[in-house]
Amino acid sequence: MKVYSDVGTQRVGQVVGDLVLVGWCWLCVELGLLVHRMTEGLGEPGRKAAEAGDGLAGELRKMSEPIGKVPAVGDQLRSPIDGAAGAAGKLAQAGRDQAHAVDQLALVLAGVTIGLPVLFAVLIWMPRRIRFSRRATAARKFIDNAADLDLFALRAMANQPMHKLAKITDDPVAAWRNGDAEVIADLAGLELRTTGLKPPRTPATQQDTP
Numbered sequence: 001m002k003v004y005s006d007v008g009t010q011r012v013g014q015v016v017g018d019l020v021l022v023g024w025c026w027l028c029v030e031l032g033l034l035v036h037r038m039t040e041g042l043g044e045p046g047r048k049a050a051e052a053g054d055g056l057a058g059e060l061r062k063m064s065e066p067i068g069k070v071p072a073v074g075d076q077l078r079s080p081i082d083g084a085a086g087a088a089g090k091l092a093q094a095g096r097d098q099a100h101a102v103d104q105l106a107l108v109l110a111g112v113t114i115g116l117p118v119l120f121a122v123l124i125w126m127p128r129r130i131r132f133s134r135r136a137t138a139a140r141k142f143i144d145n146a147a148d149l150d151l152f153a154l155r156a157m158a159n160q161p162m163h164k165l166a167k168i169t170d171d172p173v174a175a176w177r178n179g180d181a182e183v184i185a186d187l188a189g190l191e192l193r194t195t196g197l198k199p200p201r202t203p204a205t206q207q208d209t210p
Contacts, residue, residue, distance in 0.1 A: 002136040003129075005196030014129070021125050025118050032114035036106045043102030046095040053092025060085035136196040143197060150176070152199075153187035160190055 005011040060081050142148050157165065157172050168186045169175050175183035189199040 001133055002140060002196070003133055005132070005136070006198045007193050007196060010193075010196055014132070017125060018129075021121055024121050028114050028117045032110040035113045036110035039106035039109050040103060043099040043106075046098030046102065049095030050092045050099065051095075053088045053090075053095060057085045057088035057092060060088060132196055139192065139195045139197055143192070143199070149184050149188035149199065151188075152191040153184040156187040156191035160187075160194070164190060 004014050063081055139152075142151055153172075153176055157176065165172050165187070168190070169180075169183050172183065172187060176187070185199060192199045
């Protein structure tokens with residue numbers, strides 16, 4: 001599988017784009033963790049209330065035991081203390097419920113903060129990269145030698161803008177039919193560079209190379 005282009009400027013753009021995507025994902029993760037910490041901090045009063053309620057309930061229950069042993073009036077004296085201990089336990093449970101709800105909210109907000117921007121960026125960038133990789137990988141199978149340039153020259157005449165074809169020759173179809181090696185190489189090179197590949201060296205290109 002071909003991941004990056006052989007053409008310098010195109011390859012630089014792909015590398016920069018990949019790095020930007022990685023940096024964007026990292027930034028979103030850091031922002032999501034910050035949102036999680038800040039939101040989770042809102043549950044601190046609930047956790048303190050739960051801790052205080054549990055402590056108060058425990059102390060009242062300890063007090064209730066010896067009072068209940070007082071002859072004749074022990075049960076009557078113990079009843080309000082047990083009620084207060086129960087109320088403190090409910091307060092502690094309410095604090096735990098609040099803290100749990102805040103923790104769940106923190107997870108949701110962090111997930112949204114990370115997930116949505118990352119998903120948006122991936123959906124924009126990755127299909128383009130996948131299309132390039134599939135196209136370049138498939139094209140590379142058809143470029144074993146200079147004879148394969150005819151195929152890419154034909155594709156260039158079908159796919160490339162007219163003004164680019166005109167820079168190569170005024171009549172690309174006639175040149176292709178007549179087997180003009182230089183024009184065919186130029187047309188194929190135009191199409192291959194769009195695909196992210198460099199054309200193979202041909203006698204015509206070798207003559208142009210100093």
